[in-house]
Amino acid sequence: MKIDIDDLHVAYAGRTVVAGAHLIAAAGEITGLVGPNGSGKSTLLRTVYRHLRPVAGRVLLDGTDIRTMPARQSARHIAALPQERDSDFELTVREVVAMGRTPYKRGFAGEDATDRDIVARALRDVGMDGYAGRRFTALSGGERQRALLARAFTQQPDVLVLDEPTNHLDIRHQIELLALLRTQRRTTLVSLHDLNAAASVCDRLHVLHAGTVVASGPPREVLTPELMAEVFGVRAAVVGHPLTGDPLIAFDHRGP
Numbered sequence: 001m002k003i004d005i006d007d008l009h010v011a012y013a014g015r016t017v018v019a020g021a022h023l024i025a026a027a028g029e030i031t032g033l034v035g036p037n038g039s040g041k042s043t044l045l046r047t048v049y050r051h052l053r054p055v056a057g058r059v060l061l062d063g064t065d066i067r068t069m070p071a072r073q074s075a076r077h078i079a080a081l082p083q084e085r086d087s088d089f090e091l092t093v094r095e096v097v098a099m100g101r102t103p104y105k106r107g108f109a110g111e112d113a114t115d116r117d118i119v120a121r122a123l124r125d126v127g128m129d130g131y132a133g134r135r136f137t138a139l140s141g142g143e144r145q146r147a148l149l150a151r152a153f154t155q156q157p158d159v160l161v162l163d164e165p166t167n168h169l170d171i172r173h174q175i176e177l178l179a180l181l182r183t184q185r186r187t188t189l190v191s192l193h194d195l196n197a198a199a200s201v202c203d204r205l206h207v208l209h210a211g212t213v214v215a216s217g218p219p220r221e222v223l224t225p226e227l228m229a230e231v232f233g234v235r236a237a238v239v240g241h242p243l244t245g246d247p248l249i250a251f252d253h254r255g256p
């Protein structure tokens with residue numbers, strides 16, 4: 001399924017922070033959202049997973065405005081790893097992950113064998129099968145992150161919305177998570193601060209600056225030294241990655 005963000009405006013207490021954003025997350029592609037702090041990435045993603053209501057504009061799922069869909073229905077299509085991380089669950093990891101099955105359940109219907117298989121597979125996919133019985137609150141930041149990603153997987157969504165999914169993850173788990181997203185080939189809309197990771201994993205990138213999309217396209221077209229200077233205010237060269245050939249942004253850490 002495809003997500004179409006059409007002239008989206010979002011405000012907090014009357015202050016507009018997303019101001020007419022347009023972008024498409026194409027079916028089966030990984031679409032990256034990058035931009036400086038405060039540019040509106042999380043806000044835009046929150047409207048896609050219906051945590052926020054736009055002031056104007058629409059989020060379309062295969063042409064249907066998601067606000068016209070019952071919440072249960074959109075939760076079967078769109079799952080999120082939000083930035084506001086629920087951390088007060090007095091539940092086991094397995095129970096937290098199984099919460100992703102809720103949109104498929106009626107009333108107090110319990111788990112069936114299919115649910116159990118889906119939960120077990122999601123735990124395996126994020127490398128957390130050994131943690132199923134642990135208390136969620138007793139996990140490290142990176143382990144919580146992986147458990148919440150498994151919860152999103154158990155929703156079996158057509159669209160995954162991930163806000164900074166590599167936060168808290170060590171380098172191996174960052175690489176594993178991004179590789180997992182690539183093998184799944186689900187429609188994925190992901191915000192990333194690590195521009196080199198974004199360049200390697202995303203099919204297309206959208207650069208957000210002060211609430212609007214200022215550049216869109218394949219990473220090698222978008223991530224230019226000029227854009228680094230104008231949007232991020234840093235000096236950088238873009239070279240070919242010696243192992244993969246992907247664009248590799250070499251930042252000048254000595255100063256802007």
Ligand SMILES: Nc1ncnc2c1ncn2[C@@H]1O[C@H](COP(=O)(O)OP(=O)(O)OP(=O)(O)O)[C@@H](O)[C@H]1O
Pocket residue numbers: 012017035036037038039040041042043044
């Ligand atoms: N709950 C909120 N209430 C009021 N203002 C908010 C709220 N959340 C974000 N903002 C403001 O909206 C603007 C956009 O924030 P947002 O979190 O969407 O940016 P971002 O691009 O995700 O930033 P970052 O890279 O720092 O995570 C910022 O100016 C921020 O201060």
